Amino acid sequence: MIIIDLTPFRCPLPLVKVKLALKQLSSGDSINVVLSDPGSRQDVPRYLKKIGLSHTVQEDTTSILSIIVTK
Template sequence: MVFIDLTSYRCPLPLVKVKLALKQLAVGEQLQVVLSDPGSRMDVPRFLKKQGHGLQELYNDANRLTLRITKSA
């Protein structure tokens, strides 16, 4: 599993970094990301669902969102 801490980045950079990381993974591999930017916390999960990737929310509070993403075909 690949882990990326994106808490220091602002929208749209976290989404771009997630897209780039997913390109490097094989189908079925997992990526864990941590987001803090409010825009990214909405945009990244929306993008992942739209693309059909598996998505599990591991942690969500007022400051941070942690997601585990399973790459789909």
């Protein structure tokens, strides 16, 4: 599984990087996305829901959101 650590980046860059990573995934593949920016922690899951991709929260603390996205 590919891990994309986007904790150093601030909105909107994490969302852009997630969109680019999703384009490279084949159907059935998964990635682990790690976010820290408060805006991105809301925007990325909202975007995934909007485009119909399932995701599972792996870790959700005050500083980190880690989600598994399956295409």
